[in-house]
Amino acid sequence: MKAKKAGSSGRSADLTMAERTEVEQIVEKVVSQVLDHHVPELRNELVRRVVEGLPQSRGVAAAGVSGDGGAANLLKAISAIQSGTTQREILRALLDNTVRYSGRGALFVVKAGAATGWQGRGFAQDGDDTIKDFALNVTTGVPEQAMRSRMPFSGATRDIDPEFLSKFGAPANDQLLVLPLLLKEKVAALVYADAGVEGGGKLDAAAVELLVLATSAWLEVASLRKQALKEEKEESGEVAGERTETVPAPPVHAAPAHSDPFAAHTPKHVAPVQEPVAAPPVEVEQPVAVAQAEPVVSAAAASAPAPATDAFANLSPEDADVHRKAHRFARLLVDEIKLYNQVKVSEGRKNKDLYDRLKEDIEKSRATYQKRYGSTAAGGADYFSQELVRSLAEDDTSIMGANFRRN
Numbered sequence: 001m002k003a004k005k006a007g008s009s010g011r012s013a014d015l016t017m018a019e020r021t022e023v024e025q026i027v028e029k030v031v032s033q034v035l036d037h038h039v040p041e042l043r044n045e046l047v048r049r050v051v052e053g054l055p056q057s058r059g060v061a062a063a064g065v066s067g068d069g070g071a072a073n074l075l076k077a078i079s080a081i082q083s084g085t086t087q088r089e090i091l092r093a094l095l096d097n098t099v100r101y102s103g104r105g106a107l108f109v110v111k112a113g114a115a116t117g118w119q120g121r122g123f124a125q126d127g128d129d130t131i132k133d134f135a136l137n138v139t140t141g142v143p144e145q146a147m148r149s150r151m152p153f154s155g156a157t158r159d160i161d162p163e164f165l166s167k168f169g170a171p172a173n174d175q176l177l178v179l180p181l182l183l184k185e186k187v188a189a190l191v192y193a194d195a196g197v198e199g200g201g202k203l204d205a206a207a208v209e210l211l212v213l214a215t216s217a218w219l220e221v222a223s224l225r226k227q228a229l230k231e232e233k234e235e236s237g238e239v240a241g242e243r244t245e246t247v248p249a250p251p252v253h254a255a256p257a258h259s260d261p262f263a264a265h266t267p268k269h270v271a272p273v274q275e276p277v278a279a280p281p282v283e284v285e286q287p288v289a290v291a292q293a294e295p296v297v298s299a300a301a302a303s304a305p306a307p308a309t310d311a312f313a314n315l316s317p318e319d320a321d322v323h324r325k326a327h328r329f330a331r332l333l334v335d336e337i338k339l340y341n342q343v344k345v346s347e348g349r350k351n352k353d354l355y356d357r358l359k360e361d362i363e364k365s366r367a368t369y370q371k372r373y374g375s376t377a378a379g380g381a382d383y384f385s386q387e388l389v390r391s392l393a394e395d396d397t398s399i400m401g402a403n404f405r406r407n
Contacts, residue, residue: 073100074207078214087219094191094215095121101204101211103171103196106131107181109189115143118189122196123168130168136190137161142178147187152179152209169197177205179212183219220339227332319377326369326378333365334387345392348399354392355404362388382406 077097084090091107098105104122108115115138120131138147141159146152154177157170171194181189193208195201312320338345341358348354355362369384385406393399 074210077207077211081211081215082218084218085222087222090215090219090222092119094211095119097211098191098193098208101202101207102177102193103198103201103203104168104192104194105208106192107189108134108136108192110138110147110187114138115147115190134164134167136164136192138190142176143190146178146180146190150180150182150187152177152205152212154178154205171195171203172197172199172201173203175203177203177208179209181212182216217339220335224332224336224339227328315377322373322376323378323381323383326373326376326381327383329372330369330383330387331391333369333384334391337361337365338392348392348401349394352399353401355400358392359403 077100080097081090081093084093095105095107099121102122104120106120106123107118109118115136117131117134117136119129123131136143138144141161142153142155143160154175156174157165157176160176160178173195176192176194179191179193180187181191191208191212193203193205195203312323315323337358341361344357345354348357366384370379373379373383388404389395389397389400397404
């Protein structure tokens with residue numbers, strides 16, 4: 001009888017596991033279908049907002065853009081960039097379309113204060129691969145200006161690394177352009193463009209700048225999409241009746257833990273930093289800014305006392321889990337506001353009326369947050385307002401303006 005009961009229990013456990021797996025697959029399929037359905041709308045909205053955010057003084061007019069066929073072809077170029085699903089595909093599409101508006105283009109990964117060649121286009125005399133691992137001097141000239149100000153800069157051949165010109169040749173018209181590729185408000189790469197070494201080449205600075213801006217925004221959208229999928233998968237585990245204890249999250253006021261978007265590309269000419277290295281340097285491969293999966297710990301470890309730095313150490317495991325998820329969700333909502341309103345954020349910080357400029361977006365996101373976590377154990381913490389002040393206003397409440405309310 002005992003053996004029979006044991007066998008029955010084993011079959012029951014197998015059935016439960018199968019049911020959980022099936023539920024997870026269904027949830028994942030539904031989430032993917034919903035996201036895929038909204039991606040075309042997201043692309044169109046992204047293009048519209050990026051174009052609106054460009055200052056008219058830079059030469060991008062509403063009627064069209066000069067160069068390879070006008071605004072219609074520029075829109076196709078942006079769509080090609082946004083069709084990429086991995087970092088490699090997106091960056092390759094950027095370079096492929098950059099040379100539609102310039103003679104040559106190259107991308108340099110910024111790491112440890114140095115810029116290292118990744119890929120190039122139009123360097124046919126020696127082959128595009130020669131740009132790989134080239135150490136571009138960013139301590140002077142146009143590259144230094146672009147790095148320091150996080151703004152595009154144009155200049156003459158005297159304004160760039162002489163070694164670069166010696167190896168790859170100077171542009172025939174003596175003009176060049178260097179643009180920062182921003183990710184999470186940091187310069188992750190520099191994009192170089194010129195009209196080419198032969199006469200008669202072109203360099204449409206406004207079009208190239210728009211492509212770089214669209215690439216930066218799309219890389220961040222890809223990051224947010226992956227993070228949203230992760231959130232949904234975490235919740236699907238709860239739907240299936242599973243609970244997974246994770247390593248305690250950082251304190252509430254810690255900076256967001258995003259992985260280095262170019263972590264796999266380590267410059268050969270930079271002295272190694274004393275930090276753990278998971279794998280030898282390779283080409284850019286990793287997805288952009290994807291939060292690392294939280295490792296599973298044993299039941300014994302889960303029941304052990306939480307570290308002193310854990311902001312939720314005094315809470316029960318269930319409540320602590322809700323607080324961490326609420327904090328992550330608030331951070332995601334505020335990151336999305338910043339992504340789609342970069343110009344308004346900059347102007348609002350300068351004029352200290354950030355809330356008035358972003359009121360509609362803030363209140364919509366606040367309602368979304370409250371609907372999801374307002375009646376939970378984390379409802380009283382109001383992580384959304386905390387993230388608004390920390391991330392949007394850079395820890396200065398006065399920047400939000402007199403009309404800002406926390407709840």
